[in-house]
Amino acid sequence: MSNRRRLQVSQPHGVFAPRSAVVGGQGVALLGAHPAARAQASSVEGSGLGEATPVEPETPSSVVAAPDPEELLQVGELAKAAGKTVRAIHLYEDLGLIHAHERSEKGRYRLFAPDSLQRVRWISKLQHLGLSLSQIQELVREHEDADSARLGASKLRQLYLDKLAETQERIAALRSLEVELRASLAYLSTCDSACEPNLSIRSCTECERHLGHAAPELVAGLHIT
Amino acid sequence: MSNRRRLQVSQPHGVFAPRSAVVGGQGVALLGAHPAARAQASSVEGSGLGEATPVEPETPSSVVAAPDPEELLQVGELAKAAGKTVRAIHLYEDLGLIHAHERSEKGRYRLFAPDSLQRVRWISKLQHLGLSLSQIQELVREHEDADSARLGASKLRQLYLDKLAETQERIAALRSLEVELRASLAYLSTCDSACEPNLSIRSCTECERHLGHAAPELVAGLHIT
DNA sequence: CTTAACCCTTACGTATGGGTGAGGGTTACG
DNA sequence: CGTAACCCTCACCCATACGTAAGGGTTAAG
Numbered sequence: 001m002s003n004r005r006r007l008q009v010s011q012p013h014g015v016f017a018p019r020s021a022v023v024g025g026q027g028v029a030l031l032g033a034h035p036a037a038r039a040q041a042s043s044v045e046g047s048g049l050g051e052a053t054p055v056e057p058e059t060p061s062s063v064v065a066a067p068d069p070e071e072l073l074q075v076g077e078l079a080k081a082a083g084k085t086v087r088a089i090h091l092y093e094d095l096g097l098i099h100a101h102e103r104s105e106k107g108r109y110r111l112f113a114p115d116s117l118q119r120v121r122w123i124s125k126l127q128h129l130g131l132s133l134s135q136i137q138e139l140v141r142e143h144e145d146a147d148s149a150r151l152g153a154s155k156l157r158q159l160y161l162d163k164l165a166e167t168q169e170r171i172a173a174l175r176s177l178e179v180e181l182r183a184s185l186a187y188l189s190t191c192d193s194a195c196e197p198n199l200s201i202r203s204c205t206e207c208e209r210h211l212g213h214a215a216p217e218l219v220a221g222l223h224i225t
Numbered sequence: 226m227s228n229r230r231r232l233q234v235s236q237p238h239g240v241f242a243p244r245s246a247v248v249g250g251q252g253v254a255l256l257g258a259h260p261a262a263r264a265q266a267s268s269v270e271g272s273g274l275g276e277a278t279p280v281e282p283e284t285p286s287s288v289v290a291a292p293d294p295e296e297l298l299q300v301g302e303l304a305k306a307a308g309k310t311v312r313a314i315h316l317y318e319d320l321g322l323i324h325a326h327e328r329s330e331k332g333r334y335r336l337f338a339p340d341s342l343q344r345v346r347w348i349s350k351l352q353h354l355g356l357s358l359s360q361i362q363e364l365v366r367e368h369e370d371a372d373s374a375r376l377g378a379s380k381l382r383q384l385y386l387d388k389l390a391e392t393q394e395r396i397a398a399l400r401s402l403e404v405e406l407r408a409s410l411a412y413l414s415t416c417d418s419a420c421e422p423n424l425s426i427r428s429c430t431e432c433e434r435h436l437g438h439a440a441p442e443l444v445a446g447l448h449i450t
Numbered sequence: 451c452t453t454a455a456c457c458c459t460t461a462c463g464t465a466t467g468g469g470t471g472a473g474g475g476t477t478a479c480g
Numbered sequence: 481c482g483t484a485a486c487c488c489t490c491a492c493c494c495a496t497a498c499g500t501a502a503g504g505g506t507t508a509a510g
Contacts, residue, residue, distance in 0.1 A: 090468095108489095204377075
């Protein structure tokens with residue numbers, strides 16, 4: 001075999017290829033890459049670099065890093081690596097959050113540059129920060145037609161400032177919930193030790209077994225008519 | 226006037242009644258309450274208790290606390306007090322998460338006991354804990370036909386144990402986002418001070434002004450093709 | 451009597467972030 | 481050549497938690 005990229009790697013059909021094979025590639029390969037890329041692929045092979053290490057190989061080429069055609073990812077690979085579904089990747093592409101580096105000639109497969117993975121992870125982080133996909137879309141668009149680097153950076157800075165404040169609020173809210181949960185658990189532990197086995201659940205509101213502690217709201221709320 | 230509950234409180238029509246009036250009530254009043262309740266209302270009035278203080282008046286009555294008919298809340302009052310919409314309250318009622326204590330005779334207005342407010346707040350807290358309304362529904366149903374107090378309590382305890390763990394995970398995740406946000410802000414602050422005004426935003430990937438610090442993922446993600 | 455603020459029920463609409471096919475290709479393996 | 485694993489493009493479907501009328505009451509104020 002002349003290339004690391006090969007299909008199905010001689011695994012039985014109905015079985016998922018092991019991770020190394022999955023990362024190595026499982027379809028496409030030289031399927032539709034540029035002829036140039038194709039040639040490059042066969043010549044580069046055996047370069048001595050680790051199979052799929054995510055370290056940058058110090059590309060000493062041009063300023064604009066041309067992604068090694070061997071490292072292009074199919075949508076399924078990208079999805080799996082990012083913990084997303086193929087559908088999600090498609091969606092992100094539709095929304096313009098991500099771009100395939102190229103398409104294979106034959107099947108028109110999307111081929112993503114390796115840093116697309118970083119991009120998808122970035123999207124996920126923003127989602128966890130509470131941004132919707134359309135807000136991310138807006139952010140990306142603003143960035144794409146930003147006049148200067150400085151202005152773009154300052155926009156981003158403002159966004160992250162807001163998000164920092166928001167995140168701190170959310171943390172505070174969750175911490176207070178945590179405190180309430182702990183109090184509730186402490187309160188409820190009494191039930192396990194001191195409650196008599198066949199008391200009706202309606203009698204909880206008059207329970208005197210909690211050493212004068214009122215039921216925390218998280219507990220009391222359930223006992224309301 | 227014979228009662229605290231009165232309508233519109235002599236405010237101009239198009240204007241929202243001030244908070245005190247809102248809490249005091251603005252409709253219904255003796256509109257449809259039980260005749261018994263109605264009588265009670267006029268006799269109890271001027272009991273000397275604070276207008277609408279949420280403290281329990283130590284009801285020395287029967288074991289099952291009969292809500293003072295004067296303190297019953299209309300759906301709008303309840304909603305406002307809980308920071309929800311009327312629609313949301315209706316929804317909660319439909320789902321069986323909350324029950325109107327009674328309906329007025331004339332307009333069939335929902336009249337809620339004061340502790341419904343606590344209940345609604347409880348619902349909100351559970352939502353913030355990540356429970357969906359149907360999960361809350363399930364919890365309420367389980368509780369309602371729980372055989373014994375102890376078993377009910379132990380179920381709740383288990384739930385809250387899970388939620389405590391989950392909440393801690395969420396806090397940890399948010400904290401790590403917070404760290405990333407701070408790092409990104411620090412990184413971006415350099416842009417404001419050291420970046421030249423008319424550099425293209427495409428040049429960010431080769432920026433050497435950040436003292437050898439690589440761009441944090443939250444920043445780098447945006448610069449990807 | 452009109453207006454305005456509440457309320458009622460019923461019921462359809464909405465946004466988000468995908469899920470889930472259907473119908474059709476491409477490769478590689480046996 | 482069949483099968484299985486990828487992939488493609490539509491294009492409809494889904495659950496959640498309400499929003500938003502529409503059509504119709506009730507009261508109190510002017």
